[in-house]
Amino acid sequence: MKKLINDPADVVSEALLGIEAAHPELTVDHSNKLILRGDAPVAGKVGLISGGGSGHEPLHGGFVGLGMLDAACAGEVFTSPVPDQMLAATKAVDSGAGVLHIVKNYTGDVMNFEMAAELAAAEAGVDVVSVVTDDDVAVQDSLYTAGRRGVGVTVILEKIAGAAAEQGRTLTEVADVAKVVNANGRSMGMALTSCTVPAAGKPTFELGEGEMEIGIGIHGEPGRRRVPLAPAKDIAEMLVEPIAADLPFSSGDGVIAFVNGMGGTPLIELYLMYNEVARILGGHGIQIARSLVGSYITSLEMAGCSVTLVKVTDDLIALWDAPVNTPALRWGV
Amino acid sequence: MTDAVTLAGLSAWIRGFAALVAENKEELTALDAAIGDADHGINMDRGMTAVLAALDGDDIPSSAAALFKKVGMTLVSSVGGASGPLYGTFFLRVGTACGDVDSLDPEGFAKALRAGLEGIVARGKAEAGDKTMYDALAPAVDALDQALATGGGLAAGLSAAATAAGQGRDATTPMLARKGRASYLGERSVGHQDPGATSSALLIRAAVAALG
Numbered sequence: 001m002k003k004l005i006n007d008p009a010d011v012v013s014e015a016l017l018g019i020e021a022a023h024p025e026l027t028v029d030h031s032n033k034l035i036l037r038g039d040a041p042v043a044g045k046v047g048l049i050s051g052g053g054s055g056h057e058p059l060h061g062g063f064v065g066l067g068m069l070d071a072a073c074a075g076e077v078f079t080s081p082v083p084d085q086m087l088a089a090t091k092a093v094d095s096g097a098g099v100l101h102i103v104k105n106y107t108g109d110v111m112n113f114e115m116a117a118e119l120a121a122a123e124a125g126v127d128v129v130s131v132v133t134d135d136d137v138a139v140q141d142s143l144y145t146a147g148r149r150g151v152g153v154t155v156i157l158e159k160i161a162g163a164a165a166e167q168g169r170t171l172t173e174v175a176d177v178a179k180v181v182n183a184n185g186r187s188m189g190m191a192l193t194s195c196t197v198p199a200a201g202k203p204t205f206e207l208g209e210g211e212m213e214i215g216i217g218i219h220g221e222p223g224r225r226r227v228p229l230a231p232a233k234d235i236a237e238m239l240v241e242p243i244a245a246d247l248p249f250s251s252g253d254g255v256i257a258f259v260n261g262m263g264g265t266p267l268i269e270l271y272l273m274y275n276e277v278a279r280i281l282g283g284h285g286i287q288i289a290r291s292l293v294g295s296y297i298t299s300l301e302m303a304g305c306s307v308t309l310v311k312v313t314d315d316l317i318a319l320w321d322a323p324v325n326t327p328a329l330r331w332g333v
Numbered sequence: 334m335t336d337a338v339t340l341a342g343l344s345a346w347i348r349g350f351a352a353l354v355a356e357n358k359e360e361l362t363a364l365d366a367a368i369g370d371a372d373h374g375i376n377m378d379r380g381m382t383a384v385l386a387a388l389d390g391d392d393i394p395s396s397a398a399a400l401f402k403k404v405g406m407t408l409v410s411s412v413g414g415a416s417g418p419l420y421g422t423f424f425l426r427v428g429t430a431c432g433d434v435d436s437l438d439p440e441g442f443a444k445a446l447r448a449g450l451e452g453i454v455a456r457g458k459a460e461a462g463d464k465t466m467y468d469a470l471a472p473a474v475d476a477l478d479q480a481l482a483t484g485g486g487l488a489a490g491l492s493a494a495a496t497a498a499g500q501g502r503d504a505t506t507p508m509l510a511r512k513g514r515a516s517y518l519g520e521r522s523v524g525h526q527d528p529g530a531t532s533s534a535l536l537i538r539a540a541v542a543a544l545g
Binding site for chain 2: 075076078079080081082083084106107108111112114115139141145146149200217219221222
């Protein structure tokens with residue numbers, strides 16, 4: 001596998017150096033592997049932090065800035081950060097208004113954030129509320145597993161909750177908005193190829209030339225099933241129908257429709273997929289209020305895509321439209 | 334008081350565990366590759382190497398509580414994933430249960446292990462049969478309690494605990510994973526030994542060598 005790296009052990013720290021160089025408006029704490037808003041803590045504002053394993057860029061560091069996150073903690077590739085990092089981020093962004101932890105539902109992430117929240121309360125007296133995203137409908141039988149994984153909804157939630165915090169809403173109010181987004185969002189992804197963790201040097205799993213994996217996670221975890229490659233219109237149905245049936249999304253509902261690339265799929269294919277998704281939603285009478293198309297929560301160089309739908313109210317749409325100024329999402333500024 | 338568990342013995346237990354983890358690093362990682370994300374051996378070895386470095390520092394722990402706090406906090410800060418919080422919580426709870434002492438009787442040590450096990454349950458919400466480290470540790474702690482209650486000494490108790498941990502580890506092979514990343518595999522997790530139960534069995538084995 002060919003990669004643009006120096007030493008596999010230095011991938012995360014050298015990428016952080018690049019982020020610092022490219023975005024002087026952000027602050028990078030190299031010892032704790034944190035990306036922070038340059039103006040953190042913002043007086044009177046609830047702080048938002050997230051984090052997770054690296055390899056999903058632009059999630060989460062690319063979403064630090066006005067109207068979104070105050071800080072992001074970078075773990076090793078596909079490995080949760082440790083509580084020390086989250087604790088340092090929590091202290092750095094707390095203005096006294098409290099801090100929201102946005103956590104994707106993976107066993108390691110949840111436990112490390114839990115310990116960080118306990119330490120933040122005990123050591124620093126910071127008010128922390130955690131919201132866990134778990135939108136991946138590909139995980140069935142969630143009673144018998146670690147539960148549904150947090151995937152595409154995380155991006156939408158960080159944007160909307162970030163806008164709510166920027167408006168000056170309280171920690172409880174911001175957390176409530178975040179919970180509404182998660183409760184009304186569903187996702188499903190698929191892979192055309194595997195991905196290679198730099199330290200491992202070989203693909204996480206094998207996928208034949210004529211095969212695809214439906215219901216893939218963002219770390220190369222297996223999906224619902226492995227099937228022969230199909231045309232985009234059929235793949236769109238395999239993703240959208242289980243999502244629509246799950247919430248369920250009904251005729252007349254307004255949604256944010258998000259077609260996400262897994263890292264190795266060109267935008268032209270994502271727009272082609274978006275067209276198929278829009279056609280299927282139209283068939284169900286589901287109204288697309290807003291859209292997002294691009295690679296925002298990735299799995300290194302994996303080819304494939306995911307679809308996320310979030311049912312929205314007027315309040316959520318106004319928060320979505322509010323100004324945002326981050327490396328990866330920027331509008332209204 | 335030949336059966337006393339001393340600070341030196343506890344420290345030897347931790348060092349012995351670090352050595353066993355290093356020795357079995359590749360096996361732990363290979364087991365994790367089959368049903369997880371192929372880093373359990375690498376992460377645990379990084380963590381226990383950091384623990385050894387912390388124990389070799391100038392600030393030598395003066396009590397069991399201080400020793401295990403250092404071990405637990407170092408693991409939490411250096412391992413990541415789920416193993417860091419789980420092993421970290423285990424040692425932090427063991428330390429709290431031991432208290433500021435430099436020697437324990439066997440019952441006190443067994444109680445501390447029980448507290449650590451309860452910490453793992455509180456952190457990970459695992460139950461028997463979920464295919465996790467609990468499946469090796471819980472039978473081990475039960476076996477030690479039982480041996481001590483029926484008049485066996487510490488050595489016999491730890492030896493029974495190690496046998497029980499090994500059996501518990503082996504029993505994870507046919508189990509269907511219900512916790513952690515392996516749970517996403519569903520039926521495909523059956524037939525693989527759990528890496529967390531495997532490293533937990535090493536922890537008990539190290540106790541036999543250092544304290545038994």
